[in-house]
Amino acid sequence: MKKHIFSVLFLGLTLGSVSAQTTIQLSSDQSAVKISKHVYGHFAEHLGRCVYDGFYVGEANxxxxxxxxxxNDVIAALKELEIPNLRWPGGCFADTYHWKDGIGPKENRPSIVNNWWGGVTEDNSFGTHDFLNMCELLGTEPYLAGNVGSGEVQELADWVQYVNFQGRSPMSDLRRENGREKPWNVKFWGVGNEAWGCGGNMTAEYYTDIYRKYATFMSDWTNTGGLYRIASGANSADYHWTETLMKNLPKSLVKGVALHHYAVIDWSKKGASVEYTDDQYFQTMKSAWFMNELVEKHSAIMDKYDPKKEVALVVDEWGGWYEVEPGTNPGFLYQQNTMRDAMIAGMTLNIFNNHAERVRMANLAQTINVLQAVILTKGEKMIKTPTFHVMEMYKVHQDATLIPLTLASKQWEKNGESIPAVSASASKSKDGKVHLSIVNIDPTAKQDITVNLGQTYKNVSGRILTTKKLRDFNDFDANNRIVPKAFEDAKLKKDLVQLTLPPFSVVVLELN
Structure with a gap:
């Protein structure tokens, strides 16, 4: 297997070029790299209307x-996405959450104040049983984020025992008293969240020692070696954080190191979710494309200490972040979702796919009503956002074999800066079908693309996500304004495919 499985060649084209050829070359080498389905994970924090009034509406009234x-409509929609894992309860909320407050009879659970997100009072009616039982309904694996910031070692150790231990013990007996005989056998565990910030404002060196202590007492009660401990990783380009963790954490205690990065223009002035300017669109896409550099540089550091790639890079928070919708609680982070978000999703997932050797888990932030959500709710109404549709189109890559590719893309230039207009990734599924996902982020220029497939195919089909205006979105009164449609413009001639991508569009082709 070659070390570099993905490359991008930048074509030196002027802004005045009317049309330019983008080329994609699929490798004929057989790859042994799988695109883990867990790259397509989601995130449900106690934040705004994500859990309460999003997932959970209560059992009465x-x-x-x-x-x-x-x-039920949320369950059906997420089953359509085939979500592989769901992270809970945070986020920043995780390091203030004490799990025992959320078990037992609901009328006896204490209320808490959500200090991080809006200062609202929560009644803890949605707790460990509610979340893990919901994951069973969804057919997804839970990813629990443990409280390291304000919690104690024993508290996290007890939580692991409560949800995972089959035999007799204080915590498993308590679980049975609360109505659950069999353990849930939760595999994925985050040991704190954003320890460099809301999780404790720790240094990398201090957190490393804290991690070793907490992880030591998180026993694998299944005795299968399956406990997947994930360390709180770097904030974007903090490479020192990753270096410190990889240098000092024993591989016996860590399976994944996290990375958080949001596509944001400026943290002090993030811009509107719908009425953004052309310059703001470019800057958002530039920030999203920065994910490629982050993954490569963090991976290079990990390679120094882990050349066999035993530890995964887990990008468990990513997505677009804008100002909240006017008139909504600023602590709820509710924003609309336009074709810009579809561009972020398609580009980012292509990046993850192409780095599947190291990126083996990721979580879009967040699932419902928060940041780059796949679902928005309003009373009895529910809509699927453009981001939902990209995730649904891309689900064909889950657990498929990566096909390395070389991409020569036209540059999209603005105000003296440039980024590639086109991104792509490819995979081969177990049934032998090849899927190629291609994104054109340029808001005005179409892209003429030639794909050298490396072998002959008989049929090509595809779907496209695009619309008339870049700022279009699905709303509660127009919930199907943006939906995937059949793409019939791909021309197959033996081992070549030629197609033209409209501006701001996502296409997924299937070849057999």
Whole structure:
């Protein structure tokens, strides 16, 4: 297997070029790299209307169809996405959350104040049983984020025992008292969150020692070696953080190191979610494309200490971040979702796919009503955002074999800066079908693309996500304004495919 499985060649084209040929070359070498389905994970924090009034509407006093308080339409939509894992309860909230407050009879659970997100009071009606049972409904694996910032070692150790231990013990007996006989056998565990910030404002050196202590007492009660401990990783380009963790954490205690990066223009002035300017669109896409550099540089550091790639890079928070919608609680982070978000999703997932040797888990922030959500709700209404549709189109890559490719893309230039207009990734599924996902982020120029497939195919089909205006979005009164449609403009001639991508569009082709 070659060390570099993905490359981008920048074509020196002037802004005045009317049309330029983008080329994609699929490798004929057989890859042994799988694109882990867990790259397509999601995130449900106690933030705004993500959990309460998003996933969970309660079991009484609601006309919304539900199963144990969880919306049935949400369950159906997420099953359509085939989400592989779901992270909970945070985020920043995780390091203030004490899990024992959320178990037992709901009328006996204490209320808490969500200090991080809006200062609202929560009644803890959605807790460990509610979340893990919901994951069973969804057919997804839970990813629990443990409280390291304000919690104690024993508290996290007890949580692991409570949800994972089959035999008799104080915590497993307590679980049975609360109505659950069998353990859930939770595999994925985050040991704190953003320890460099809201998780404790720690230094990398201090957190490394804290991590070793907490991880030591998180026993694998299944005795299968399956506990997947994930360390709180770097904030974007903090390479020192990754270096410190990789240098000092024993591989016996860590399976993944996290990375958080958001596509944001400026943290002090993030811009509107819908009425953004052309310059703001470019800067957002530039920030999203920076993910490629981050993954490569963090991976290079990890390679120094882990050449066999035993430890995964886990990008468990990513997505676009803008100002909240006017008139909404600023602590709820509710924003609309336009074709810009579809561009972020398609580009970012291509980056993750192409670096599948190291990136083996990721979580879009967040699932419902928060940041770059795949679902928005309003009373009994629910809509699927453009981001939802990209995730649905890309699900064909889950657990497929990566096909390395070389991409020569036209540059999209603005105000003296440039980024590639086109991104792409490819994979081969177990049934032998090849899928190629291609994104054109340029808001005005179409892209003429030739793909050298490396071998002959008989058929090509595809779907496209695009719309008339870049700032279009699905709303509660127009929930199908942006949906995937059949793409019939790909021309197949033996081992070549030629196609033209409209501006701001995502296409997924299938070849057999």
């Amino acid at each position: 609601t006309t919304i169809p539900h199963t144990n308080g969880v919306r």
